[in-house]
Amino acid sequence: MPLYSIGGLKIWMEPRYEPLTSRSQKYRIEGGAEECDLRAVYTDEEWESAFARYKDAPRGSVEYMKTGARFYTAALALGCFYLHSSAVVCDGRAYLFSANSGVGKSTHTQNWLKRFGSGRAYLLNDDKPLIRLVNGVYYACGTPFSGKTDQSRNESVPLAGICFLSRGSVNEIARMDKGDVFPLLYEQTVRPPREDDMMKLLDMAEKLIEDVPFYRLTCTPEEESAEVSYAGMRPGC
Template sequence: MKKYLIAGLVIAFDYRYDTYFKNNIEHYIYDGNKEVDHTIRLNYALELTEPKDGLFRIFSRSVSGVKSYMLYDEGYKNIDIWIDEDTFTDAATAEYIYSGMIFLELAQRHGLVPIHGSAISYDGEVILFAAPSGTGKSTHAKMWKELYKNHVSWVNDDKPLLSFEGEDIFVYGAPFSGQYSSNSNQKLPLKAIVILQQGVTDKVTVLNEKEGLKHLMRNTLRPQEEKLWDHALQSFEKILKRIPMYLLDASLSTNAPKAIKKAIFNE
Protein backbone atom coordinates (compact mmCIF):
# COMPACT_ATOMS: atom_id res chain seq x y z
CA MET A 1 0.00 0.00 0.00
CA LYS A 2 1.43 3.36 -1.04
CA LYS A 3 1.52 6.52 1.05
CA TYR A 4 0.48 9.94 -0.23
CA LEU A 5 0.94 13.40 1.27
CA ILE A 6 -2.22 15.30 0.38
CA ALA A 7 -2.95 18.73 1.88
CA GLY A 8 -0.63 17.97 4.77
CA LEU A 9 -2.20 14.58 5.54
CA VAL A 10 -0.39 11.28 5.06
CA ILE A 11 -2.86 8.83 3.57
CA ALA A 12 -2.13 5.13 3.00
CA PHE A 13 -4.21 4.15 -0.02
CA ASP A 14 -4.31 1.78 -2.98
CA TYR A 15 -6.64 1.98 -5.95
CA ARG A 16 -7.69 -0.70 -8.40
CA TYR A 17 -8.72 1.29 -11.47
CA ASP A 18 -6.49 3.67 -13.44
CA THR A 19 -9.31 5.78 -14.89
CA TYR A 20 -9.06 8.69 -12.45
CA PHE A 21 -5.91 8.05 -10.44
CA LYS A 22 -3.16 7.07 -12.87
CA ASN A 23 -0.87 9.99 -13.84
CA ASN A 24 -2.63 11.97 -11.14
CA ILE A 25 -2.25 10.70 -7.58
CA GLU A 26 1.39 9.71 -8.24
CA HIS A 27 2.34 13.37 -7.86
CA TYR A 28 1.43 13.07 -4.18
CA ILE A 29 3.47 9.95 -3.34
CA TYR A 30 5.21 10.31 0.03
CA ASP A 31 8.35 8.48 1.11
CA GLY A 32 9.08 10.42 4.31
CA ASN A 33 8.96 9.32 7.92
CA LYS A 34 5.82 11.15 9.02
CA GLU A 35 3.27 8.83 10.63
CA VAL A 36 0.29 7.78 8.54
CA ASP A 37 -2.79 9.79 9.52
CA HIS A 38 -5.38 7.56 7.89
CA THR A 39 -5.48 4.29 5.95
CA ILE A 40 -8.17 3.84 3.29
CA ARG A 41 -8.66 0.35 1.86
CA LEU A 42 -10.89 -0.44 -1.10
CA ASN A 43 -12.58 -3.85 -1.09
CA TYR A 44 -14.75 -5.46 -3.75
CA ALA A 45 -17.35 -8.20 -3.60
CA LEU A 46 -20.07 -9.58 -5.86
CA GLU A 47 -22.58 -9.43 -3.01
CA LEU A 48 -22.69 -7.38 0.18
CA THR A 49 -24.72 -7.65 3.34
CA GLU A 50 -25.15 -4.93 5.92
CA PRO A 51 -22.57 -5.17 8.74
CA LYS A 52 -23.95 -6.41 12.06
CA ASP A 53 -21.46 -4.79 14.42
CA GLY A 54 -18.70 -2.20 14.62
CA LEU A 55 -18.78 1.34 13.26
CA PHE A 56 -20.11 1.54 9.71
CA ARG A 57 -21.91 3.81 7.28
CA ILE A 58 -24.07 2.70 4.37
CA PHE A 59 -23.33 4.68 1.20
CA SER A 60 -25.93 3.24 -1.15
CA ARG A 61 -28.53 0.52 -1.44
CA SER A 62 -30.28 -1.30 -4.26
CA VAL A 63 -33.63 -3.08 -4.27
CA SER A 64 -31.84 -6.32 -3.46
CA GLY A 65 -29.56 -5.02 -0.73
CA VAL A 66 -26.45 -2.97 0.07
CA LYS A 67 -24.34 -1.62 -2.80
CA SER A 68 -21.58 0.09 -0.81
CA TYR A 69 -20.59 0.95 2.72
CA MET A 70 -17.59 1.75 4.89
CA LEU A 71 -16.25 0.31 8.12
CA TYR A 72 -14.15 2.52 10.37
CA ASP A 73 -12.64 2.74 13.81
CA GLU A 74 -12.55 5.54 16.38
CA GLY A 75 -10.83 8.56 14.92
CA TYR A 76 -11.22 7.16 11.40
CA LYS A 77 -7.66 5.88 11.56
CA ASN A 78 -8.53 2.79 9.50
CA ILE A 79 -11.28 2.87 6.91
CA ASP A 80 -12.49 0.02 4.72
CA ILE A 81 -14.70 0.92 1.76
CA TRP A 82 -16.71 -2.01 0.40
CA ILE A 83 -18.18 -1.90 -3.12
CA ASP A 84 -20.46 -4.45 -4.74
CA GLU A 85 -18.97 -4.12 -8.20
CA ASP A 86 -21.72 -6.26 -9.73
CA THR A 87 -24.29 -3.52 -9.03
CA PHE A 88 -22.24 -0.66 -10.50
CA THR A 89 -21.96 -0.20 -14.26
CA ASP A 90 -18.80 1.86 -13.66
CA ALA A 91 -16.86 0.57 -10.66
CA ALA A 92 -13.96 2.93 -11.42
CA THR A 93 -16.19 5.96 -10.91
CA ALA A 94 -17.65 4.46 -7.73
CA GLU A 95 -14.12 3.89 -6.41
CA TYR A 96 -13.15 7.48 -7.16
CA ILE A 97 -16.32 9.04 -5.74
CA TYR A 98 -16.32 7.13 -2.47
CA SER A 99 -12.59 7.48 -1.77
CA GLY A 100 -12.78 11.20 -2.61
CA MET A 101 -15.81 11.68 -0.40
CA ILE A 102 -14.05 10.04 2.53
CA PHE A 103 -10.85 12.02 1.96
CA LEU A 104 -12.75 15.32 1.98
CA GLU A 105 -14.44 14.35 5.22
CA LEU A 106 -11.09 13.50 6.77
CA ALA A 107 -9.72 16.84 5.57
CA GLN A 108 -12.58 18.62 7.35
CA ARG A 109 -11.74 16.74 10.54
CA HIS A 110 -8.24 18.22 10.28
CA GLY A 111 -9.55 21.77 9.97
CA LEU A 112 -9.46 22.11 6.18
CA VAL A 113 -12.41 23.55 4.27
CA PRO A 114 -13.30 22.22 0.79
CA ILE A 115 -14.91 24.70 -1.60
CA HIS A 116 -16.79 23.60 -4.70
CA GLY A 117 -14.88 25.51 -7.35
CA SER A 118 -11.95 25.80 -9.72
CA ALA A 119 -8.72 27.15 -8.26
CA ILE A 120 -5.87 28.45 -10.39
CA SER A 121 -2.54 29.96 -9.52
CA TYR A 122 -1.75 33.30 -11.10
CA ASP A 123 1.90 34.19 -10.49
CA GLY A 124 1.91 32.14 -7.29
CA GLU A 125 -1.38 33.39 -5.80
CA VAL A 126 -4.66 31.50 -5.95
CA ILE A 127 -7.83 32.79 -7.53
CA LEU A 128 -10.78 30.55 -6.68
CA PHE A 129 -13.83 30.51 -8.96
CA ALA A 130 -16.86 29.17 -7.08
CA ALA A 131 -20.33 28.36 -8.36
CA PRO A 132 -22.81 25.48 -8.61
CA SER A 133 -22.08 22.68 -11.09
CA GLY A 134 -22.68 23.57 -14.72
CA THR A 135 -22.07 27.30 -14.30
CA GLY A 136 -18.81 27.32 -16.26
CA LYS A 137 -16.07 27.44 -13.61
CA SER A 138 -13.70 25.18 -15.54
CA THR A 139 -14.41 26.99 -18.80
CA HIS A 140 -13.61 30.34 -17.20
CA ALA A 141 -10.44 28.99 -15.58
CA LYS A 142 -9.28 27.57 -18.93
CA MET A 143 -9.69 31.02 -20.51
CA TRP A 144 -7.23 32.37 -17.94
CA LYS A 145 -4.75 29.71 -19.01
CA GLU A 146 -5.25 30.55 -22.68
CA LEU A 147 -4.91 34.28 -22.11
CA TYR A 148 -2.09 34.40 -19.57
CA LYS A 149 -0.15 31.25 -20.54
CA ASN A 150 2.76 30.52 -18.20
CA HIS A 151 1.44 32.87 -15.53
CA VAL A 152 -1.37 30.37 -14.80
CA SER A 153 -1.42 26.79 -13.52
CA TRP A 154 -4.12 24.52 -12.08
CA VAL A 155 -4.38 24.02 -8.33
CA ASN A 156 -7.62 22.04 -8.26
CA ASP A 157 -10.59 22.01 -10.64
CA ASP A 158 -13.26 20.58 -8.36
CA LYS A 159 -12.83 20.94 -4.59
CA PRO A 160 -9.73 22.88 -3.56
CA LEU A 161 -8.94 22.75 0.15
CA LEU A 162 -8.50 25.89 2.24
CA SER A 163 -6.04 25.85 5.13
CA PHE A 164 -6.00 28.45 7.92
CA GLU A 165 -2.63 29.15 9.49
CA GLY A 166 -2.52 32.13 11.82
CA GLU A 167 -3.55 35.16 9.81
CA ASP A 168 -2.88 33.45 6.48
CA ILE A 169 -5.17 31.41 4.24
CA PHE A 170 -3.70 28.88 1.82
CA VAL A 171 -5.13 26.63 -0.88
CA TYR A 172 -4.03 23.03 -1.41
CA GLY A 173 -4.35 20.96 -4.54
CA ALA A 174 -5.55 17.36 -4.23
CA PRO A 175 -5.89 14.41 -6.64
CA PHE A 176 -9.68 14.49 -6.27
CA SER A 177 -10.37 17.13 -8.87
CA GLY A 178 -13.10 16.07 -11.26
CA GLN A 179 -13.15 14.24 -14.55
CA TYR A 180 -9.97 15.63 -16.09
CA SER A 181 -7.58 15.42 -13.11
CA SER A 182 -6.74 19.13 -13.33
CA ASN A 183 -4.73 19.61 -10.17
CA SER A 184 -1.21 20.06 -8.87
CA ASN A 185 0.54 19.24 -5.62
CA GLN A 186 0.84 22.82 -4.40
CA LYS A 187 0.09 24.95 -1.36
CA LEU A 188 -0.31 28.61 -2.25
CA PRO A 189 -1.77 31.76 -0.65
CA LEU A 190 -5.37 32.67 -1.49
CA LYS A 191 -5.67 35.99 -3.32
CA ALA A 192 -9.39 36.26 -4.13
CA ILE A 193 -12.65 34.35 -4.45
CA VAL A 194 -14.83 34.96 -7.49
CA ILE A 195 -18.46 33.85 -7.55
CA LEU A 196 -19.49 33.15 -11.13
CA GLN A 197 -22.95 33.56 -12.56
CA GLN A 198 -23.80 33.00 -16.20
CA GLY A 199 -24.38 36.32 -17.91
CA VAL A 200 -23.44 38.64 -20.75
CA THR A 201 -22.25 41.91 -19.17
CA ASP A 202 -18.96 40.80 -17.49
CA LYS A 203 -19.86 43.21 -14.72
CA VAL A 204 -17.84 42.80 -11.52
CA THR A 205 -19.44 43.48 -8.14
CA VAL A 206 -17.57 43.48 -4.82
CA LEU A 207 -19.52 41.37 -2.34
CA ASN A 208 -20.14 42.51 1.21
CA GLU A 209 -19.72 40.08 4.10
CA LYS A 210 -23.38 39.05 4.22
CA GLU A 211 -23.49 38.27 0.50
CA GLY A 212 -20.10 36.56 0.65
CA LEU A 213 -21.19 34.29 3.51
CA LYS A 214 -24.29 33.24 1.60
CA HIS A 215 -22.18 32.14 -1.37
CA LEU A 216 -19.57 30.38 0.76
CA MET A 217 -22.27 28.37 2.51
CA ARG A 218 -23.78 27.37 -0.83
CA ASN A 219 -20.48 26.26 -2.29
CA THR A 220 -18.92 24.21 0.47
CA LEU A 221 -19.33 20.58 1.44
CA ARG A 222 -21.47 20.63 4.57
CA PRO A 223 -20.08 18.13 7.12
CA GLN A 224 -22.39 15.72 8.88
CA GLU A 225 -21.27 16.71 12.38
CA GLU A 226 -22.39 20.06 13.74
CA LYS A 227 -19.03 20.77 15.43
CA LEU A 228 -17.33 20.51 12.03
CA TRP A 229 -19.93 22.83 10.53
CA ASP A 230 -19.31 25.30 13.35
CA HIS A 231 -15.60 25.21 12.48
CA ALA A 232 -16.43 25.85 8.83
CA LEU A 233 -18.53 28.89 9.78
CA GLN A 234 -15.64 30.25 11.85
CA SER A 235 -13.37 29.71 8.86
CA PHE A 236 -15.80 31.62 6.63
CA GLU A 237 -15.55 34.58 9.00
CA LYS A 238 -11.77 34.59 8.54
CA ILE A 239 -12.16 34.47 4.76
CA LEU A 240 -14.65 37.35 4.74
CA LYS A 241 -12.36 39.55 6.84
CA ARG A 242 -9.17 38.87 4.88
CA ILE A 243 -10.01 37.84 1.32
CA PRO A 244 -11.88 39.99 -1.22
CA MET A 245 -14.89 38.32 -2.84
CA TYR A 246 -16.38 39.30 -6.16
CA LEU A 247 -19.46 38.44 -8.20
CA LEU A 248 -18.81 38.16 -11.94
CA ASP A 249 -21.67 38.23 -14.45
CA ALA A 250 -19.57 36.09 -16.77
CA SER A 251 -19.96 35.84 -20.52
CA LEU A 252 -18.28 33.14 -22.57
CA SER A 253 -15.87 35.63 -24.12
CA THR A 254 -12.33 36.47 -23.03
CA ASN A 255 -13.68 39.79 -21.75
CA ALA A 256 -14.81 37.92 -18.62
CA PRO A 257 -11.34 36.96 -17.31
CA LYS A 258 -10.00 40.37 -18.36
CA ALA A 259 -12.71 42.13 -16.35
CA ILE A 260 -12.19 40.17 -13.14
CA LYS A 261 -8.39 40.29 -13.42
CA LYS A 262 -8.62 44.09 -13.67
CA ALA A 263 -10.73 44.19 -10.49
CA ILE A 264 -8.55 41.82 -8.49
CA PHE A 265 -5.24 43.45 -9.33
CA ASN A 266 -6.47 47.07 -9.50
CA GLU A 267 -5.33 47.42 -13.08
Protein backbone atom coordinates (compact mmCIF):
# COMPACT_ATOMS: atom_id res chain seq x y z
CA MET A 1 0.00 0.00 0.00
CA PRO A 2 1.46 3.40 -0.91
CA LEU A 3 2.14 5.99 1.75
CA TYR A 4 2.72 9.69 1.24
CA SER A 5 5.47 11.72 2.87
CA ILE A 6 4.17 15.22 3.64
CA GLY A 7 6.22 17.55 5.80
CA GLY A 8 8.32 14.61 6.93
CA LEU A 9 5.25 12.71 8.14
CA LYS A 10 4.08 9.40 6.70
CA ILE A 11 0.46 9.73 5.66
CA TRP A 12 -1.95 6.98 4.65
CA MET A 13 -4.21 8.26 1.88
CA GLU A 14 -6.17 6.41 -0.79
CA PRO A 15 -6.73 8.86 -3.67
CA ARG A 16 -9.00 7.52 -6.42
CA TYR A 17 -9.90 10.59 -8.49
CA GLU A 18 -8.35 13.65 -10.04
CA PRO A 19 -6.90 16.04 -9.04
CA LEU A 20 -5.66 14.34 -5.86
CA THR A 21 -4.39 11.22 -7.67
CA SER A 22 -1.89 13.14 -9.80
CA ARG A 23 -1.07 15.86 -7.28
CA SER A 24 -0.11 13.34 -4.62
CA GLN A 25 2.34 11.41 -6.83
CA LYS A 26 5.37 13.55 -5.95
CA TYR A 27 4.73 12.74 -2.27
CA ARG A 28 4.36 8.99 -2.69
CA ILE A 29 6.61 6.53 -0.89
CA GLU A 30 6.43 2.80 -0.40
CA GLY A 31 5.38 1.30 2.90
CA GLY A 32 2.61 -0.31 4.88
CA ALA A 33 -0.24 1.05 6.95
CA GLU A 34 1.57 0.09 10.15
CA GLU A 35 4.27 2.68 9.35
CA CYS A 36 1.98 5.68 8.97
CA ASP A 37 2.01 8.63 11.35
CA LEU A 38 -1.59 9.55 10.57
CA ARG A 39 -4.50 8.42 8.42
CA ALA A 40 -6.46 10.61 6.03
CA VAL A 41 -8.89 7.93 4.86
CA TYR A 42 -12.63 7.29 4.90
CA THR A 43 -14.73 4.15 4.80
CA ASP A 44 -16.75 3.34 1.68
CA GLU A 45 -19.89 4.29 3.58
CA GLU A 46 -18.44 7.67 4.52
CA TRP A 47 -17.52 8.33 0.90
CA GLU A 48 -20.97 7.46 -0.36
CA SER A 49 -22.50 9.77 2.22
CA ALA A 50 -20.17 12.60 1.17
CA PHE A 51 -20.84 12.07 -2.54
CA ALA A 52 -24.58 12.10 -1.86
CA ARG A 53 -24.34 15.29 0.18
CA TYR A 54 -22.36 17.06 -2.56
CA LYS A 55 -24.14 15.34 -5.43
CA ASP A 56 -23.74 18.30 -7.80
CA ALA A 57 -19.94 18.41 -7.37
CA PRO A 58 -17.47 16.13 -9.20
CA ARG A 59 -16.33 13.23 -7.07
CA GLY A 60 -12.73 14.33 -7.49
CA SER A 61 -13.53 17.72 -5.98
CA VAL A 62 -15.28 16.09 -3.03
CA GLU A 63 -12.36 13.71 -2.48
CA TYR A 64 -9.85 16.55 -2.63
CA MET A 65 -11.80 18.64 -0.11
CA LYS A 66 -12.61 15.83 2.33
CA THR A 67 -9.15 14.23 2.29
CA GLY A 68 -7.51 17.59 2.89
CA ALA A 69 -9.84 18.31 5.79
CA ARG A 70 -9.12 14.97 7.44
CA PHE A 71 -5.37 15.31 6.89
CA TYR A 72 -5.12 18.78 8.37
CA THR A 73 -7.32 17.93 11.35
CA ALA A 74 -5.35 14.75 12.10
CA ALA A 75 -2.06 16.66 11.77
CA LEU A 76 -2.94 18.73 14.84
CA ALA A 77 -2.17 15.71 17.02
CA LEU A 78 1.37 15.73 15.62
CA GLY A 79 2.00 19.40 16.26
CA CYS A 80 1.24 20.71 12.75
CA PHE A 81 -1.38 22.95 11.21
CA TYR A 82 -2.00 24.66 7.90
CA LEU A 83 -2.26 28.33 7.05
CA HIS A 84 -4.40 29.40 4.09
CA SER A 85 -1.60 31.20 2.28
CA SER A 86 0.76 31.23 -0.66
CA ALA A 87 4.23 30.11 0.39
CA VAL A 88 7.21 31.36 -1.60
CA VAL A 89 10.84 30.42 -0.97
CA CYS A 90 13.64 32.91 -1.56
CA ASP A 91 17.30 32.31 -0.71
CA GLY A 92 16.42 29.17 1.25
CA ARG A 93 13.74 30.69 3.50
CA ALA A 94 9.95 30.41 3.28
CA TYR A 95 7.66 33.44 3.34
CA LEU A 96 3.90 32.95 3.78
CA PHE A 97 1.36 35.45 2.49
CA SER A 98 -2.15 34.99 3.86
CA ALA A 99 -5.48 36.63 3.02
CA ASN A 100 -9.02 35.74 2.05
CA SER A 101 -9.50 34.17 -1.37
CA GLY A 102 -9.35 36.68 -4.20
CA VAL A 103 -7.33 39.34 -2.40
CA GLY A 104 -4.12 38.61 -4.30
CA LYS A 105 -1.88 36.13 -2.45
CA SER A 106 -0.89 34.27 -5.61
CA THR A 107 -0.44 37.49 -7.57
CA HIS A 108 1.99 38.71 -4.93
CA THR A 109 4.07 35.54 -4.75
CA GLN A 110 4.19 35.42 -8.55
CA ASN A 111 5.73 38.88 -8.32
CA TRP A 112 8.47 37.38 -6.16
CA LEU A 113 9.21 34.84 -8.88
CA LYS A 114 9.40 37.59 -11.50
CA ARG A 115 11.51 39.92 -9.39
CA PHE A 116 14.00 37.43 -7.94
CA GLY A 117 14.08 34.79 -10.68
CA SER A 118 14.14 31.00 -10.62
CA GLY A 119 17.70 30.95 -9.30
CA ARG A 120 16.55 32.43 -6.00
CA ALA A 121 12.78 31.97 -5.68
CA TYR A 122 10.10 29.32 -6.20
CA LEU A 123 6.63 28.45 -4.93
CA LEU A 124 6.45 25.88 -2.14
CA ASN A 125 2.64 25.72 -1.98
CA ASP A 126 0.01 28.09 -3.33
CA ASP A 127 -2.87 27.46 -0.93
CA LYS A 128 -2.39 25.40 2.23
CA PRO A 129 1.23 24.87 3.32
CA LEU A 130 1.73 22.92 6.52
CA ILE A 131 3.56 24.60 9.41
CA ARG A 132 5.63 22.26 11.57
CA LEU A 133 7.99 22.79 14.50
CA VAL A 134 10.97 20.41 14.46
CA ASN A 135 13.81 20.64 16.99
CA GLY A 136 13.05 24.27 17.72
CA VAL A 137 12.82 25.34 14.06
CA TYR A 138 9.58 26.21 12.26
CA TYR A 139 9.22 24.82 8.75
CA ALA A 140 6.77 25.54 5.96
CA CYS A 141 6.00 22.31 4.13
CA GLY A 142 4.58 21.63 0.71
CA THR A 143 1.41 19.53 0.49
CA PRO A 144 -0.72 18.08 -2.34
CA PHE A 145 -3.47 20.51 -1.32
CA SER A 146 -2.34 23.52 -3.33
CA GLY A 147 -5.51 25.21 -4.54
CA LYS A 148 -6.63 25.62 -8.12
CA THR A 149 -3.28 24.65 -9.63
CA ASP A 150 -0.67 22.07 -8.71
CA GLN A 151 1.94 24.55 -7.53
CA SER A 152 3.66 22.69 -4.72
CA ARG A 153 6.93 20.97 -3.91
CA ASN A 154 7.60 18.08 -1.57
CA GLU A 155 9.98 20.08 0.61
CA SER A 156 10.20 21.52 4.11
CA VAL A 157 11.85 24.95 4.30
CA PRO A 158 12.72 27.07 7.37
CA LEU A 159 10.05 29.71 7.94
CA ALA A 160 11.23 33.33 7.83
CA GLY A 161 7.91 35.07 8.49
CA ILE A 162 4.17 35.30 7.89
CA CYS A 163 2.43 38.27 6.31
CA PHE A 164 -1.26 39.21 6.11
CA LEU A 165 -1.91 40.90 2.81
CA SER A 166 -4.44 43.49 1.68
CA ARG A 167 -4.85 45.48 -1.51
CA GLY A 168 -3.86 49.11 -1.66
CA SER A 169 -2.66 51.93 -3.86
CA VAL A 170 0.84 51.92 -2.35
CA ASN A 171 3.25 49.23 -1.16
CA GLU A 172 3.78 49.33 2.61
CA ILE A 173 4.80 46.69 5.15
CA ALA A 174 5.00 46.82 8.94
CA ARG A 175 5.74 44.36 11.74
CA MET A 176 2.63 43.39 13.69
CA ASP A 177 2.21 43.55 17.45
CA LYS A 178 1.87 40.03 18.81
CA GLY A 179 -1.48 40.85 20.40
CA ASP A 180 -3.02 41.66 17.02
CA VAL A 181 -2.09 38.42 15.25
CA PHE A 182 -4.40 35.70 16.54
CA PRO A 183 -7.74 36.79 15.03
CA LEU A 184 -6.17 36.97 11.56
CA LEU A 185 -4.33 33.68 12.02
CA TYR A 186 -7.41 31.83 13.28
CA GLU A 187 -9.48 33.05 10.35
CA GLN A 188 -7.10 31.35 7.90
CA THR A 189 -6.59 27.90 9.40
CA VAL A 190 -8.40 24.69 10.32
CA ARG A 191 -11.25 24.91 12.82
CA PRO A 192 -11.43 21.49 14.44
CA PRO A 193 -14.77 20.36 15.88
CA ARG A 194 -13.27 18.49 18.84
CA GLU A 195 -12.33 20.44 21.94
CA ASP A 196 -9.01 18.63 22.45
CA ASP A 197 -7.95 19.38 18.86
CA MET A 198 -8.96 23.00 19.32
CA MET A 199 -6.79 23.25 22.42
CA LYS A 200 -3.83 21.84 20.48
CA LEU A 201 -4.38 24.42 17.75
CA LEU A 202 -4.57 27.26 20.27
CA ASP A 203 -1.36 26.11 21.97
CA MET A 204 0.48 25.88 18.63
CA ALA A 205 -0.82 29.26 17.49
CA GLU A 206 0.25 30.91 20.74
CA LYS A 207 3.79 29.55 20.41
CA LEU A 208 4.00 30.43 16.71
CA ILE A 209 2.97 34.03 17.41
CA GLU A 210 5.62 34.25 20.11
CA ASP A 211 8.43 32.78 18.00
CA VAL A 212 7.81 33.88 14.39
CA PRO A 213 7.57 37.45 13.06
CA PHE A 214 4.23 38.54 11.59
CA TYR A 215 3.63 41.44 9.23
CA ARG A 216 0.87 43.44 7.54
CA LEU A 217 1.37 44.27 3.87
CA THR A 218 -0.67 46.68 1.81
CA CYS A 219 0.30 46.25 -1.81
CA THR A 220 -0.46 46.90 -5.45
CA PRO A 221 -0.43 44.08 -8.01
CA GLU A 222 2.80 45.43 -9.50
CA GLU A 223 6.12 43.59 -9.41
CA GLU A 224 7.72 46.23 -7.19
CA SER A 225 5.56 45.02 -4.30
CA ALA A 226 7.85 41.99 -3.98
CA GLU A 227 10.84 44.22 -3.25
CA VAL A 228 8.93 45.97 -0.49
CA SER A 229 7.75 42.80 1.25
CA TYR A 230 11.12 41.07 0.95
CA ALA A 231 12.95 44.10 2.31
CA GLY A 232 10.61 44.18 5.29
CA MET A 233 10.62 40.44 6.03
CA ARG A 234 14.07 39.12 5.20
CA PRO A 235 16.07 37.79 8.19
CA GLY A 236 18.15 40.46 9.86
CA CYS A 237 16.19 43.42 8.51
